[in-house]
Amino acid sequence: MKIAIATDNGMVAAHFGRCPEYTIVDIEGKKIIKSEVIPNPGHEPGFLPRYLAEREVDCIIAGGMGPRAQGLFAQNNIETVIGVTGKVDNVVSDFINGRLQKGESSCNHGVEGHRSCDH
Template sequence: MKVAIAVDEGSVAQHFGKCQEYAIFDVLEGRIANLKYVANPGHKPGFLPPYLKGLNVDCIIAGGMGQKALTLFAENNITPILGVSGQVNQVIDDFVQGKIESGVSLCTHPDGQHDGCDGHC
């Protein structure tokens, strides 16, 4: 399984599409393999789910995303896990140990921009 984590300054990014980079790793036989970081190529509506699918990602971990992104990830057979926060290395370990569960999207924007990402991300 190939997993991507949206990353900002070493922590899980609040917004998957506006992160600095993605930590992408394989989980093989209960261990982490091939961890690499890929710069975010830019937030353009509808672009990132197929882009990550092109990198063979099966699962995306982030603090949050909007409904449009959720739909696009489903169309690309990528499972989103939302409501996650913390240091990336710890989140990777927790994921491998089965301790990560999806929760409520944490995505917010300053000054009410994008109305909490609904229909946007």
């Protein structure tokens, strides 16, 4: 399994599309096989779901994500886990061990778009 975590300075970023980077982690069983940090290639509607699907990502973890983006990830067979906070290393460990705490999205993307959150 491969997960992508929206990352900002070693922490889970509040918004998947506006984060400075992604931490991509390959997991087999309960072991981390590979971990790399890649820069965010840009935030255009529909681009990131395709980009991460091409990188064979199965799941994206972020603090927040709008419903349209969640739908686009679903169309690319990528699970979305939102409302996550904390250090990336702790989040990966919790994910591997089935203890990851999900919550409410830190972004509310209705008709107002990003004006309804602080991004």
